[in-house]
Amino acid sequence: SWSRNRITEVPYHHGRGYAGLRLAGRHPTVRLAFAAMALVLPAIQVGRVVGEIVGRRRLIAQLLKAFPAILLFALSWSAGEWMGCLFGPGKSLDRWR
Numbered sequence: 001s002w003s004r005n006r007i008t009e010v011p012y013h014h015g016r017g018y019a020g021l022r023l024a025g026r027h028p029t030v031r032l033a034f035a036a037m038a039l040v041l042p043a044i045q046v047g048r049v050v051g052e053i054v055g056r057r058r059l060i061a062q063l064l065k066a067f068p069a070i071l072l073f074a075l076s077w078s079a080g081e082w083m084g085c086l087f088g089p090g091k092s093l094d095r096w097r
Helices: 004-022 028-038 041-056 060-087 092-096
Strands: none
Touching: 004 028, 004 060, 004 092, 028 060, 041 060
C-alpha cells in the first residue's frame, strides 16, 4: 500500500528538483514559461496513463480504483515542478535522492 509520503511528497520533491536543475541559470521569462506549462502536466500525465490502459482494454477496474492516487501523484509532481521552475530546487534534491 502506498503511503501519503509516496503519493505526494516524493513526486513533489522529484518534480521540484528536476525542474530546478533543468532551468538553473535560465532567463526568468523562460522559467515563467515552463512554470505555466507545468500547470497542464497533470492532464498530460493522467491522460497518458488512462490512454494506455483503456487502449489495451484491460485493467480498467483497477484503473478506476487507483485513479485518485494517480491524480494526486500527478498533481504533486506538477506542483513541485512549478515551484522548481520559479524558485529553483530548494532542498528538494536532498529529499528524493
